[in-house]
Structures are given as structure tokens and as C-alpha cells.
Amino acid sequence: MKMQIKEFAELTGVSVRTLHYYDEIGLLKPSEVDAQNGYRFYDEKSFERMQEILFYRELDFSLKTIAEILSSPDYDKQQALSRQRKLLLAKKERLEQLIMVIDGVEKGEGFMKTNNDYEALKSQYAEEAKQRWGNTYAYKEFEQRDTDFSKSAALLDAVFEEFAVLNRDGVLPDSEPAKVQVEKLQQCITDNFYTCTDDILKGLGQMYVADERFRKNIDKHGEGTAAYASACIHAYLK
Secondary structure, three states: OOEEHHHHHHHHOOOHHHHHHHHHOOOOOOOEEOOOOOOEEEOHHHHHHHHHHHHHHHOOOOHHHHHHHHHOOOOOHHHHHHHHHHHHHHHHHHHHHHHHHHHHHHOOOOOOOOOOOHHHHHHHHHHHHHHHHOOOHHHHHHHOOOOOHHHHHHHHHHHHHHHHHHHHOOOOOOOHHHHHHHHHHHHHHHHHOOOOOHHHHHHHHHHHHHOHHHHHHHHOOOOOHHHHHHHHHHHHOO
16 A cells, blocks of 8 residues: 555545644654655555554644654554554444434434443543653653643633734735734644644634534624634635
8 A cells, every 4th residue: 555645644534734744743754755756655554653643642642742652662553553443433432322312302302311431431541541651751741731721711812812803904814814823823722722733723613613602702802703713724724
């Protein structure tokens, strides 16, 4: 199996921009780079590595922590892949149950309680990883990240206030100032909440307009701010 970066991105569900970033920081290097045109290629080992990365991202670990874990001499790759499969199956079951709940409510059947071990498995694996890798520098840095939510929320609010100003000033979503503002948003989330990859940023952009709670909270800075921020994110990730 030998794939160009676009094919690999579609297979793994991450963006080309994210793959470029992973290559830049040394987390996931292409298996081959064409010396003539600079095209990146990925193979089976690349795919396995990506699955390992996605497993630890599912546990909310920082990229720096993941890099240290994967480079450890006693790292057990097969165990990680096996656990990721189990975690994904639990997540799939949980989503299927939630869909059944929504279908039932739409049919007037009332609320049905769900029962799934996804969160328990996630907590278990995260705790085991903490016990095993907790002495690494990156993990300590991850654990010591500022946990003052009110302060973090205020910083994020300030970013959306700047989006509101750009919107009132008629700044187009695909303009350079708008792109800079999206980068500021992505960095704010990464610094204060979790590593905001392009995939996560894309999902947030969609959620800002699809989820009424997010839309109302963002639009307190000015009507249409949520839709504007979403449009800016979409233009940025093109």
C-alpha cells in the first residue's frame, strides 16, 4: 500500500493540513518523499502509527505527550491498537444507542436510558497511561496546564469579541485578517483547553451554527458572530 497524502488523509479521517503539521513536528513522517516534486507518500506502517496517535488523542493527550509515549523503548504498539479497537467499538455502540434514543423521542416513545462502557473504558485507559507514562516531561507539562476554566473562558470570549468586531467592520471571511483571527482562536483553544487540530477546528466551526447553545453564547458579542466565525473557519481550512 502506497498512498499520496490526500488519499491517506481521506482514509484516516484527518486533514492534509494536520498531516503536514504532524510531519513538521516529527510525530508522523511520510514513508517516502518524492525528490522531484516533493509529494508525500504513506504506507501500512504510516497507517498503524496514525491509529496509535488517534488512540491517545481519543484519551485527550497532547501531541507532545503522544510523541514521548510512542518513542519510549518499552512502548507496546499491539496493546495500544487492540485497546483502540475496543474503545472505538464501545464508542460506536454508544452512538448507535444515542441514535435510537433520538429516534424514539421523535416517534413520541419517550426517553430511553442508555448503557455503555465507553466513558469507563476511556477513563481506565487514561489512568493506566498516566500511571505508566506520568513521569515523562511532556505528561507532567500536560497535567500542569492551567485549569482555571473561568480564566480560559474569558480568553476565548475575547477572541469571539474580536470576531464580532471584524464582522461589524465588514471584513470578509476569506480575508487575511479573518484567517489570522481563526489562527488566534485555534491557538487559544490549544493553550487553554485541548490541542485543537484542524479536524477539531472544522467540527467546532460547524457546531457554532448547528448547536443553539454555542450559537447563542457566541452571538452575545453581536448577532451573526457565530455564523461569521464559522464562515471564517471554513475559508481558513479550504
